[in-house]
Amino acid sequence: MRKLEDLVDTYLHKGLRNKLVDTLKEKGITDIQVLEAIHSIPRHYFLDSAFDKIAYEDRAFPIASEQTISQPYTVAYQTQLLQIKKGEKVLEIGTGSMYQTTVLAALGAKVYTIERQKQLFEQTPTYLYKNQYPNIEFFFGDGFEGLPLLAPFDKILITAAAPKIPEKLWEQLKVSGKMVIPLDESETAQRMLRLTKKKDGTVKREAFDAFSFVPMLEGKTQK
Ligand code: SAH
Numbered sequence: 763m764r765k766l767e768d769l770v771d772t773y774l775h776k777g778l779r780n781k782l783v784d785t786l787k788e789k790g791i792t793d794i795q796v797l798e799a800i801h802s803i804p805r806h807y808f809l810d811s812a813f814d815k816i817a818y819e820d821r822a823f824p825i826a827s828e829q830t831i832s833q834p835y836t837v838a839y840q841t842q843l844l845q846i847k848k849g850e851k852v853l854e855i856g857t858g859s860m861y862q863t864t865v866l867a868a869l870g871a872k873v874y875t876i877e878r879q880k881q882l883f884e885q886t887p888t889y890l891y892k893n894q895y896p897n898i899e900f901f902f903g904d905g906f907e908g909l910p911l912l913a914p915f916d917k918i919l920i921t922a923a924a925p926k927i928p929e930k931l932w933e934q935l936k937v938s939g940k941m942v943i944p945l946d947e948s949e950t951a952q953r954m955l956r957l958t959k960k961k962d963g964t965v966k967r968e969a970f971d972a973f974s975f976v977p978m979l980e981g982k983t984q985k
Contacts, residue, residue: 764807766890771804778818779805785820786838793842799868800838805831807890808861827879827983830976831859832921843942843956843970844917846871851914853934855905855978856921858882860889866919867895874909876901878982904982908934915939922978923952935959944975 783801791797806817808831813823822830832840841862846852848870857863857877866873875898877883886900901909905920906928913934918941920931925946935941939959944952954970 764811764890765888766807769804769807769890771807775804775806775818782818782820782834786835789820789835791835791838791842793838795846795869796838796841796865799841799865800834803861803864803868805834805861808859808864825859825882826885827881828976829858829879829882831861832975836973836975837862837865839954839971839973840919840921840942841865841869843954844919844940846917850916851912852917852919853909853912853915853931854919854921855908855931857886857900858921860886862919862921863898864891864895867891867898871897871917873898874901874912874915875899876903876905876909878902878904878979880983880985902982904980905978906930906980910934917941918943920944920978921975923975924978927957932957932959932965937961937963944973947972950974 779801783797806814809817820834822833825831846869850871852866852871852873854875857875863875883902908931914936916936916939918931918935920943924943937959941957943955945955947953951972956968958966
């Protein structure tokens with residue numbers, strides 16, 4: 763695992779981040795706090811050094827366990843839909859590279875994040891920004907189960923393609939809370955949904971663009 767003191771954030775990286783933020787604005791991201799978070803977090807720290815020069819291209823890249831770090835546009839899009847306020851309790855399903863997790867923490871959320879791949883979870887104790895963001899807790903488990911003992915949450919973010927709305931997660935959402943979920947629409951595409959829990963417990967459903975995520979799978983891996 764890479765250590766913060768061994769990593770460098772050069773003017774070149776910063777320049778590329780400026781360009782990435784411009785690209786995200788052109789693609790329709792308007793939330794200044796989200797753009798600032800993307801601007802301030804060195805995405806190349808969350809990738810293998812082989813990706814150093816291309817880390818600020820607006821694309822997903824492979825990480826361990828055949829998973830991916832989400833495309834910056836997708837990270838910005840989902841985060842913008844969540845409308846995070848400082849101090850809110852946010853549950854993230856799919857820790858992956860910890861990049862999206864860091865964006866949520868930078869917005870001041872108290873982040874609870876679950877990963878089902880053991881190899882990815884085992885990287886979390888060496889999280890680079892432990893000191894800067896003590897507001898993150900990492901869990902190894904099945905995101906379909908959520909974290910009942912820590913519920914309810916103000917916001918729930920699913921970063922993998924969900925075959926259905928996970929019932930237990932819906933139960934763990936506060937009244938007026940929001941869940942952002944890419945729900946399977948076909949074998950290769952998901953519809954981004956924002957579900958708000960109304961006072962009477964029913965759902966307000968808003969549909970946005972189509973995306974392509976790695977699948978949300980049941981259970982957790984043994985190694
Ligand atoms: N937010 C991550 C996205 C990683 S891709 C990032 O930007 O780096 C989606 C992640 O969800 C993968 O790491 C995958 O292993 C994880 N995942 C899939 N199904 C899951 C489940 N049921 N519970 C927890 N994590 C899950």
